[in-house]
Amino acid sequence: MQGNVEYRFEHPDEFRAYVRDRKSRKPADKLCTAGEAVSRFLSDGDYIVYDFSSLTRGPQALIREVIRQGKKDLWIGAEFTLHESALLTGAGCASRIDVGFLGYGSYIGQAVCDGRVKVYEWTNGGLALRILAGARGVPFLPTRDLLGSDNLAVSAAKVIEDPYTGLPVCLVPALNPDVAFIHVHQADPHGDARIFGTNLFALEAAMASRRVIVSAEEIIEPDDFRKDPMRTTIPYFLVDAVVHAPFGAYPGAMPARYEIDLEHVDLLNGIRTDDQMKKYLDEYVYGVADHEEFLDKRVGSSRMRELRRRASIIEGYR
Amino acid sequence: MTRTVEFTDTEFMIAQGARLMEDGKSIFVGWGIPQIVAILAQKLYVPNVVQLFEFGAVGPQSVLPFVRGTMGGPQNTFRSLQWLGMNWAFAYSASGYMDYGMLGALQVDPYGNINSTFLGGTFEKPERRFAGSGGGNQVASHCWRTVIIIKHEGRRFTPKVEFITSPGYLTGPGAREKAGLPRDTGPYRVVTSKALFGFDEKTREMTLLSVLRGANPEEVVKGMGFRPLFAREIAEIPPPTEEELRLLREEIDPSRIIIRGERMSATS
Numbered sequence: 324m325q326g327n328v329e330y331r332f333e334h335p336d337e338f339r340a341y342v343r344d345r346k347s348r349k350p351a352d353k354l355c356t357a358g359e360a361v362s363r364f365l366s367d368g369d370y371i372v373y374d375f376s377s378l379t380r381g382p383q384a385l386i387r388e389v390i391r392q393g394k395k396d397l398w399i400g401a402e403f404t405l406h407e408s409a410l411l412t413g414a415g416c417a418s419r420i421d422v423g424f425l426g427y428g429s430y431i432g433q434a435v436c437d438g439r440v441k442v443y444e445w446t447n448g449g450l451a452l453r454i455l456a457g458a459r460g461v462p463f464l465p466t467r468d469l470l471g472s473d474n475l476a477v478s479a480a481k482v483i484e485d486p487y488t489g490l491p492v493c494l495v496p497a498l499n500p501d502v503a504f505i506h507v508h509q510a511d512p513h514g515d516a517r518i519f520g521t522n523l524f525a526l527e528a529a530m531a532s533r534r535v536i537v538s539a540e541e542i543i544e545p546d547d548f549r550k551d552p553m554r555t556t557i558p559y560f561l562v563d564a565v566v567h568a569p570f571g572a573y574p575g576a577m578p579a580r581y582e583i584d585l586e587h588v589d590l591l592n593g594i595r596t597d598d599q600m601k602k603y604l605d606e607y608v609y610g611v612a613d614h615e616e617f618l619d620k621r622v623g624s625s626r627m628r629e630l631r632r633r634a635s636i637i638e639g640y641r
Numbered sequence: 642m643t644r645t646v647e648f649t650d651t652e653f654m655i656a657q658g659a660r661l662m663e664d665g666k667s668i669f670v671g672w673g674i675p676q677i678v679a680i681l682a683q684k685l686y687v688p689n690v691v692q693l694f695e696f697g698a699v700g701p702q703s704v705l706p707f708v709r710g711t712m713g714g715p716q717n718t719f720r721s722l723q724w725l726g727m728n729w730a731f732a733y734s735a736s737g738y739m740d741y742g743m744l745g746a747l748q749v750d751p752y753g754n755i756n757s758t759f760l761g762g763t764f765e766k767p768e769r770r771f772a773g774s775g776g777g778n779q780v781a782s783h784c785w786r787t788v789i790i791i792k793h794e795g796r797r798f799t800p801k802v803e804f805i806t807s808p809g810y811l812t813g814p815g816a817r818e819k820a821g822l823p824r825d826t827g828p829y830r831v832v833t834s835k836a837l838f839g840f841d842e843k844t845r846e847m848t849l850l851s852v853l854r855g856a857n858p859e860e861v862v863k864g865m866g867f868r869p870l871f872a873r874e875i876a877e878i879p880p881p882t883e884e885e886l887r888l889l890r891e892e893i894d895p896s897r898i899i900i901r902g903e904r905m906s907a908t909s
Contacts, residue, residue, distance in 0.1 A: 447779070
């Protein structure tokens with residue numbers, strides 16, 4: 324059983340040529356606003372991926388900016404897409420989603436049933452492997468899952484005979500997204516970035532994507548990375564734009580910085596109808612000019628202080 | 642001395658799931674109820690179990706109370722042995738290091754195939770759409786023994802799942818191997834809010850092993866979408882212990898958002 328469905332793919336040589344010609348290895352100041360980063364590096368019809376989840380270290384400030392700018396026809400590669408897929412679909416920005424895990428709530432489920440957004444099933448492991456293949460410059464990677472399941476029929480994974488064991492093995496095609504959004508703890512103006520805690524595929528996605536937008540809680544000096552290279556998650560020459568976005572993962576949590584805002588998350592989970600979606604977007608996305616105004620007018624300093632206070636687990640994060 | 646214990650179906654499901662775990666073994670933990678099962682088990686029964694989360698936490702020991710809605714946050718990745726990413730997490734299961742996997746399910750069939758993707762209609766035009774695989778497909782494909790946790794509602798047990806999200810024994814003996822899945826893997830137990838099932842070694846069909854103390858096995862399987870095989874002797878499962886309930890209610894989920902459910906009772 325093999326699916327005959329559309330899938331994002333480009334020849335590894337085309338991606339290599341893009342990296343050769345368009346990704347500068349020269350350090351440069353890439354600091355800009357979320358508005359500038361999204362308008363300059365994201366186009367209608369692009370394929371985007373992001374790291375990590377809606378609830379933890381997700382690039383929520385960047386997602387809200389995408390909606391604010393009214394981008395269209397995006398294709399999302401989504402592992403833990405709990406709220407992004409609902410918001411991007413509800414705002415008319417996304418038309419296709421590769422999953423992953425398509426949670427939460429009935430809004431996105433209903434959108435799929437209504438045919439407003441197309442979904443392809445790669446599973447979390449399959450998507451992560453596709454991005455790894457994209458980063459490794461190979462056209463595909465083999466895996467011993469997806470086999471026997473119906474996901475095969477609704478993805479473009481293929482089953483072939485493994486030349487080494489003679490057994491069936493599953494292949495997933497490389498994925499080289501147009502844009503990766505990665506929210507990090509610390510970055511310098513060149514794009515060197517640090518993540519503390521677990522991740523999905525931050526480095527793989529940064530390497531595999533044509534353009535990389537990093538949003539960071541804190542901006543530090545390039546020399547800080549040289550002094551402590553074990554802690555570098557992403558080196559600058561993979562990165563195209565750096566956005567200083569404190570509380571950029573809100574309403575999700577940023578490990579060791581601030582906790583999840585469960586009240587706001589419940590508000591998102593409660594969106595069932597287009598009217599409720601429109602009301603939410605008007606209030607929290609369209610109704611504010613940018614992330615700073617969002618924090619100032621819709622979250623507020625006392626709320627932020629409280630969420631920071633709740634982030635009491637520091638051990639392991641530095 | 643016996644007494645009547647009152648509990649919810651969810652509490653019973655979690656408690657009997659926790660009792661299945663083996664100390665000194667590893668378990669790939671799915672999102673949701675399996676997280677609670679693993680926490681309870683590690684606190685009470687299996688201090689040396691190695692938990693693994695697909696979001697890159699190896700050997701975490703959750704802080705309590707459990708924070709709902711956390712996914713890779715500091716609470717459920719606390720005191721891990723190692724933090725990394727998803728490709729490495731699945732490497733641990735694909736290379737044979739995961740003894741158990743534990744998954745929730747929307748729908749399950751006699752061969753332990755799991756549907757978590759949609760109900761009714763077709764994939765392209767479903768009547769109801771759910772979250773889908775996440776990493777469940779990898780867990781059910783790679784782990785040596787997969788434990789499925791599911792509420793004992795008749796419609797969740799169906800002769801044939803509408804979509805195989807995560808593979809059980811597929812169409813029967815030998816089918817997993819034929820499909821290319823790793824040898825000697827597959828579903829091991831189905832933990833429900835009323836009973837415990839295994840799988841027949843020869844036919845690979847779901848088999849009733851035990852029921853909650855005081856429950857009638859025939860009553861338990863009535864209403865399931867298929868009739869499971871019966872073990873030669875159906876054992877009884879004691880209700881949640883005082884300690885299990887205390888941990889669940891006071892330490893793990895004091896707001897009782899996760900453990901709430903249908904009220905049940907049995908004699909201790």
